[in-house]
Amino acid sequence: MNWIRATLGGAPRQPDSTSIDPAAAKAIAANLPVFSRLDADRQTRLLSSAGRFMRTKEFVGRDGMQVTDEMRAVVSAAACMLLLGMPDDSGYRRVSTVAIHRGSFSEAVETYGPEGERYVVHNWAAGKAWSLGFVELAWDSVLYSINPRQRGFNVIYHEFAHALDAADGDMGGMPPLPSWSRERAWRETMQRSFDRLANETSIGRRTPLSAYGATSLVEFFPVATEAFFERPTPLAGWDAGLFEILREYYGQDPREYE
Ligand SMILES: [Zn+2]
Numbered sequence: 539m540n541w542i543r544a545t546l547g548g549a550p551r552q553p554d555s556t557s558i559d560p561a562a563a564k565a566i567a568a569n570l571p572v573f574s575r576l577d578a579d580r581q582t583r584l585l586s587s588a589g590r591f592m593r594t595k596e597f598v599g600r601d602g603m604q605v606t607d608e609m610r611a612v613v614s615a616a617a618c619m620l621l622l623g624m625p626d627d628s629g630y631r632r633v634s635t636v637a638i639h640r641g642s643f644s645e646a647v648e649t650y651g652p653e654g655e656r657y658v659v660h661n662w663a664a665g666k667a668w669s670l671g672f673v674e675l676a677w678d679s680v681l682y683s684i685n686p687r688q689r690g691f692n693v694i695y696h697e698f699a700h701a702l703d704a705a706d707g708d709m710g711g712m713p714p715l716p717s718w719s720r721e722r723a724w725r726e727t728m729q730r731s732f733d734r735l736a737n738e739t740s741i742g743r744r745t746p747l748s749a750y751g752a753t754s755l756v757e758f759f760p761v762a763t764e765a766f767f768e769r770p771t772p773l774a775g776w777d778a779g780l781f782e783i784l785r786e787y788y789g790q791d792p793r794e795y796e
Contacts (some may be wrong), residue, residue: 558589562611570684575795587618616694623789634671667700699763711755746772
């Protein structure tokens with residue numbers, strides 16, 4: 539009977555794209571602080587988007603880490619917060635795998651000394667996004683990110699902003715935008731705001747953004763994304779132009795559920 543219906547209907551029926559496992563929905567509601575601040579419509583859309591993410595991305599554990607369904611649910615929902623105001627989830631189309639480490643992980647980076655000698659330094663990272671479709675997260679940093687007692691740091695938002703940036707295969711600090719004029723506005727605003735962050739952090743002034751955003755324009759967008767979702771009112775007060783560019787890009791205003 540199903541076969542006949544599928545044949546008559548053309549394509550076989552796909553699993554319901556709006557479904558999410560009830561246990562996963564429960565884990566998200568219990569562990570993601572922002573969830574309770576969303577209205578019912580946004581909660582429904584976030585759960586459905588997280589469900590789709592969980593079904594289509596592979597999760598792997600590193601350092602002997604066992605990735606549970608609850609962990610997958612929480613990471614998926616936090617990642618999908620960034621998509622909540624977008625027309626679809628194509629921003630993550632290149633993301634294939636999410637790797638979860640136990641804690642900060644080291645990556646070896648080759649570098650060259652003044653005499654041209656080659657050596658390797660180890661950078662410790664809480665997360666990393668690769669333009670080839672890998673996102674790596676340290677679980678202790680994920681737990682800190684979703685701890686309701688702190689606002690401002692969020693490794694999931696940070697790494698998935700890198701993934702959005704790399705949606706066109708190029709991670710340069712600007713995600714794919716619909717028009718040349720939007721790209722120009724993005725470049726001008728980000729550069730101006732980046733210069734301001736670099737200036738203010740160099741004289742020790744505190745801003746709503748982490749000083750890490752002043753390391754490069756590639757890091758500025760993810761750091762600004764963390765502030766946009768975690769501390770939207772202070773960010774809008776610090777730089778209204780930057781806030782507006784991000785509000786337009788993300789299609790949502792997190793002040794509504796701050
Ligand atoms: Zn980064």
